[in-house]
Amino acid sequence: MDVAVIEECALASHEERISFGEVVERLIGAGVERYHVxxxxxxxxxxxxxGQSHxxxxxPVDTRPADxxxxxxxxxxxxxxxxxxxxYLTFCRQIMEAGCVGYLVSMQGRRAVYCGRSGETYVEPFPANR
Incomplete structure (x- = not known):
């Protein structure tokens, strides 16, 4: 497990200096199968x-998820x-205002699954160019 790549991707996302596509590419290169936010x-x-995890x-973003x-x-x-x-941080606020409490990104499944408080989901396939 390349913890340095994982931590750099998380930091770069929160500093808004990396795109989702770049995160996915780097994490795939580090052998990450999926991640949950x-x-x-x-x-x-x-x-x-x-089975390892990090x-x-x-x-946390200063927004309460909508009910x-x-x-x-x-x-x-x-x-x-x-x-x-x-x-990224504006995106996080927007999805929280939409009732999202977290999301799962599956590199293998090539999708992101956004989850609400009551188990509602929205599934977004990766763009075709990824």
């Missing part, structure tokens, strides 16, 4: 195929960051 707790857990903690989940609002936030109109 807990927006409320301010932590991400990265999982390797052999958790990175950071200061109800809006897949349409999550999609709007995803499209905005994909188009370069927003950066």
């Amino acid at each position: 807990d927006l409320v707790r301010g932590e991400s857990t990265y999982f390797m195929p052999d 958790r990175v903690t950071y200061r 109800s989940f809006s897949a349409e609002s999550v999609l709007a936030a995803v499209r905005s960051i994909q188009a370069g109109r927003t950066k």
